[in-house]
Amino acid sequence: MLTASEEPATTGGRVTLIGGGPGVEDLLTVRAKQALREADVVLYDRLGPYRTLPQLAPGAELIDVGKTPGHHPVSQAEIEKLMVAKAREGKHVVRLKGGDPFVFGRGGEEVNTCLAEGIPVTTVPGISSSIAVPAAAGIPVTYRGVAHAFTVISGHQPLTDTEFEALAKLGGTIVVLMGIGTLPQLTSGLRKAGLASSVPVAIVEKGYSPEQRTTVTTLGDAVTAAGRARCASPAVVVIGEVVRQHRDFSATLEHVLAQPLGAS
Ligand code: SAH
Numbered sequence: 001m002l003t004a005s006e007e008p009a010t011t012g013g014r015v016t017l018i019g020g021g022p023g024v025e026d027l028l029t030v031r032a033k034q035a036l037r038e039a040d041v042v043l044y045d046r047l048g049p050y051r052t053l054p055q056l057a058p059g060a061e062l063i064d065v066g067k068t069p070g071h072h073p074v075s076q077a078e079i080e081k082l083m084v085a086k087a088r089e090g091k092h093v094v095r096l097k098g099g100d101p102f103v104f105g106r107g108g109e110e111v112n113t114c115l116a117e118g119i120p121v122t123t124v125p126g127i128s129s130s131i132a133v134p135a136a137a138g139i140p141v142t143y144r145g146v147a148h149a150f151t152v153i154s155g156h157q158p159l160t161d162t163e164f165e166a167l168a169k170l171g172g173t174i175v176v177l178m179g180i181g182t183l184p185q186l187t188s189g190l191r192k193a194g195l196a197s198s199v200p201v202a203i204v205e206k207g208y209s210p211e212q213r214t215t216v217t218t219l220g221d222a223v224t225a226a227g228r229a230r231c232a233s234p235a236v237v238v239i240g241e242v243v244r245q246h247r248d249f250s251a252t253l254e255h256v257l258a259q260p261l262g263a264s
Contacts, residue, residue: 013087015114017107019100019126020048022133024208025056032096032124036060040091043083047098047129047234057094076106080113087119100128104154104177128152130175133207133236137214138247146241147173155179155186155237161193168193173240180226180233187222190239195219200243205235216246 016035021027028036028049036042036057044050045066053062063082065074074082079095086093101107101123114121130152134141141150149172153159156178159167167174168190179186180203191197197220205213217225219239225231 164193
């Protein structure tokens with residue numbers, strides 16, 4: 001048996017990092033679907049379209065490395081070790097991530113690990129929830145004359161005062177991922193930095209799932225509203241005037257026509 005240092009750098013194995021989009025199969029790209037079809041192993045978590053993986057990646061070994069907030073069944077180091085070990089066995093390893101792999105997905109770290117280990121790696125971009133989840137609630141992140149910039153931030157850790165001030169000064173739309181846990185710091189930080197309490201806020205939970213829900217509130221009331229509605233992760237928080245555009249796209253024309261005449 002070869003020891004680690006005697007192992008050949010590559011044995012035909014490779015890694016493809018795929019952005020799976022916001023969780024439904026038909027928002028995967030054509031390229032992502034192609035890579036899944038060719039996969040020997042798929043490492044996935046529950047933000048991507050994991051439910052139909054047996055059909056999307058027939059014959060592949062499917063490994064759930066999912067992380068839910070506060071609960072990390074497989075650590076990042078272990079995920080990377082597994083990815084490298086499977087590729088060293090000569091396998092085509094697909095790492096399927098939610099949204100886009102390079103938006104708060106630690107995709108950059110996984111690419112660097114592969115490169116350091118001499119394993120060929122490619123990436124397939126995905127539809128990021130930072131744009132797609134607001135859109136699912138009818139909220140365009142930019143709107144002519146209303147917001148000509150949007151800033152995507154992680155709420156994983158509270159922001160500094162300097163960051164809040166910069167955000168408040170920049171204007172435009174603020175999109176927060178992983179922001180439910182730090183909503184109190186976020187809203188108070190932005191108000192202290194000068195944003196009005198009346199600035200509209202939308203909390204869009206579980207985008208593109210049957211449980212999708214939008215809570216519309218204001219910067220001043222967001223914490224109370226989120227508590228009352230028991231808002232939970234995964235959710236995208238949108239802050240800014242564009243929130244006034246929100247509408248329920250689940251009420252499609254089909255639904256409207258299915259209503260009996262005269263029903264509201
Ligand atoms: N790389 C991903 C983001 C990973 S961070 C992307 O580009 O979308 C994980 C966070 O993304 C979640 O905590 C949540 O804020 C957001 N998110 C991802 N999918 C979501 C969905 N379907 N509905 C609501 N929020 C989602």
